[in-house]
Amino acid sequence: MPVATPDVRPVNPCFSSGPCAKRPGFTPDILANAMLGRSHRAAEPKARLAEVISLSRSILGMPADWRLGIVPASDTGAMEMALWSLLGARGVDILAFESFSEGWATDIVKHLKLPDARVLTAPYGRLPDLNAVNADNDIVFAWNGTTSGVRIPNGDWIAANRKGLMICDATSAAFAMALPWDKLDVVTWSWQKVLGGEAAHGMLALSPRAVERLESYTPPWPLPKIFRLTSKGRLSEGVFKGETINTPSMLCVEDALDGLRWAERIGGLPTLMERCSTSLAFINDWVERSDWAAFLAEEPATRSCTSVCLKIVAPWFTALSAEGQAKAAKQLASLLEKQDVAYDIGSYRDAPPGIRVWAGATVEPSDIQALLPWLDWAAAQVAASFAHA
Structure with missing residues (x-):
């Protein structure tokens, strides 16, 4: 089923799990006083x-x-x-x-x-x-x-x-x-x-x-x-x-x-932890409504609030060969990068095919919120492309 292109984009599309997003407000000018030489x-x-x-x-x-x-x-x-x-x-x-x-x-x-x-x-x-x-x-x-x-x-x-x-x-x-x-x-x-x-x-x-x-x-x-x-x-x-x-x-x-x-x-460790937990809560609510994505971590208490790993559970995806699944997951991540919506969110090379969203403290929870509709959009695009393959 077609999914409309979302209207809102993340302000910062950096969701890599390392090196991770710079803190909000960072500019290279901040490093001007580095003890170089x-x-x-x-x-x-x-x-x-x-x-x-x-x-x-x-x-x-x-x-x-x-x-x-x-x-x-x-x-x-x-x-x-x-x-x-x-x-x-x-x-x-x-x-x-x-x-x-x-x-x-x-x-x-x-x-x-x-x-x-x-x-x-x-x-x-x-x-x-x-x-x-x-x-x-x-x-x-x-x-x-x-x-x-x-x-x-x-x-x-x-x-x-x-x-x-x-x-x-x-x-x-x-x-x-x-x-x-x-x-x-x-x-x-x-x-x-x-x-x-x-x-x-x-x-x-x-x-x-x-x-x-x-x-x-x-x-x-x-x-x-x-x-x-x-x-x-x-x-x-x-x-x-x-x-x-x-x-x-x-x-x-x-x-x-x-x-x-x-x-x-910004308040030290309590605030850093709160930012991560807020982002995870947004993803959790979205996963509960999703018909194609699920947490890789099976037990809720063990789900990371920084490196959030998601697997694709849609029937069209699970019916693919291992090679097809890897190709589809890579295509999904590539689509988001081409839209300048999310960089580097493919799953780690040794992990099951899927996506990995960094939700650490330097990521704005509002950017996580903005990303989630784009995940649905990209998944719909990939599903359609495999349906016509």
């Missing part, structure tokens, strides 16, 4: 790096006894540092339920080759059995599955008297979801997600338990320079004061600071 070890640039750390701590409500540092290579670098530096002291359970958490499982099993590693898996759209984890083991998991739209609903499943470390990839959850700091030991994220910063830098947060592990345990494998967090058996405290292991981009630092200052101005 300066050494990151000089007093003023180092103060900017330290401000990224202090503002992040403050907005997230991180406990005072945690360390937070800026590290190389985005969230991936932060997670690899944690895995290679901390694992091996005891058994490890890995929760694998989407692409990135599956990647951590591959690193641990095939590259670190830990003998006491156990992978708890679930297909796209579901979580593994959280109650099956062994609290005596280290636990590696993503809080939010960026490629599946499935998130951990809460920390109730984490034992308070655990012996192992909880190592959490929170890159599309930090600044958007409530993280139970008392139940976690390592938390990582990148600048490019919820606050819309530019890529290449990661954040590594360590609890006192994680610091104790670093200072009491030496992995049996060699560590590259960019992974080394200790010197002579003691934590390298400078990393957590703005003394980065490698040279950071001061342009990216200025951009990250702008996002953090914006977050502080």
Whole structure:
């Protein structure tokens, strides 16, 4: 059935899941005061790096006894540092339920080759059995599955008297979801997600338990320079004061600071979370009325409020071959991009064919509202094209 072309377009058509939309009101002029051409070890640039750390701590409500540092290579670098530096002291359970958490499982099993590693898996759209984890083991998991739209609903499943470390990839959850700091030991994220910063830098947060592990345990494998967090058996405290292991981009630092200052101005974490929840509520109401789209995440409590992944359930689509489904989903995303309505909303390459809408805090909920009728329009266009094929 034909669908009329919507009258209203999103003001900002950037719905990519990373790098994500810049914060409302952003212009490149904001970066004019970046410390370009300066050494990151000089007093003023180092103060900017330290401000990224202090503002992040403050907005997230991180406990005072945690360390937070800026590290190389985005969230991936932060997670690899944690895995290679901390694992091996005891058994490890890995929760694998989407692409990135599956990647951590591959690193641990095939590259670190830990003998006491156990992978708890679930297909796209579901979580593994959280109650099956062994609290005596280290636990590696993503809080939010960026490629599946499935998130951990809460920390109730984490034992308070655990012996192992909880190592959490929170890159599309930090600044958007409530993280139970008392139940976690390592938390990582990148600048490019919820606050819309530019890529290449990661954040590594360590609890006192994680610091104790670093200072009491030496992995049996060699560590590259960019992974080394200790010197002579003691934590390298400078990393957590703005003394980065490698040279950071001061342009990216200025951009990250702008996002953090914006977050502080609008009300901090409660407001950031509210913006994400409002966008998810708009999508939820639309999905309930839709005859062709559904959440990939099966349980409502596990549906992400940042990387919202949708599957196509219309009979014309489900009747297609796997190749046909992939082609149709790609066509839908392409139509929206050609209309300058939505950029980069195709599902992740390893995920089931569908669409992925970033609804993080830098996205205006009003733009999510404006997008939804366009999804119906594009789906109708694609359905018609396949009907006549």
